C-alpha cells in the first residue's frame with residue numbers, strides 16, 4: 001500500500017497551511033506504518049490533528065465571506081465523520097476499515113489540497129487576509145454575497161468555476177467504506 005510523501009507539488013505557498021499539511025502527510029504515513037497494536041492510537045492522533053486542521057480552515061472561510069456549510073466546509077465535515085466512524089469500528093476490533101481509509105486518504109488529500117485548499121489560499125491572498133493574525137488588509141474586497149462554492153475559486157471573484165466543486169470520488173468511496 002503506497003504512502004503519501006510530501007513534495008513541493010503539494011505546497012500552496014502559504015506557510016501556515018503547508019506546515020499543517022506536511023504534518024498531516026507525516027501522521028498519515030505513521031498510520032500506514034502502524035502495526036495492529038499502535039494503529040488505533042495513531043489513527044486517533046490523525047483525527048485530532050485533522051479536527052484542528054479543518055476547523056482552522058473553516059474559521060478562515062467564515063472570516064473571508066464564505067456561507068456556513070459551503071462545499072469546502074461540508075467536505076471537511078464528511079471526511080472527519082468518516083474518520084471517526086473508522087475509529088469506532090477499530091475500537092470494536094475491526095481494523096481493516098482504518099487501513100482502507102488510510103489508503104484512500106493518500107489519494108483524497110492531494111486532490112483536496114490542490115483544489116479546495118489552493119482555492120482558499122488564493123482567496124485569502126486576494127483579500128490580504130493573514131490567517132495567522134486574522135488581519136484583513138482589503139475588507140472592501142470581501143464578496144458582496146456569501147460564497148457557497150469551494151475555495152474562493154467561484155462565487156463572484158471572477159476566477160471561474162473549479163473542479164473542486166465536485167467532491168472527490170475518493171471521499172464518496174470513503175464515506176461508504
Ligand SMILES: [Fe+2]
Pocket residue numbers: 021053057113117
Ligand atoms: Fe487543508
Ligand SMILES: [Fe+2]
Pocket residue numbers: 054057072076112116117
Ligand atoms: Fe480543506
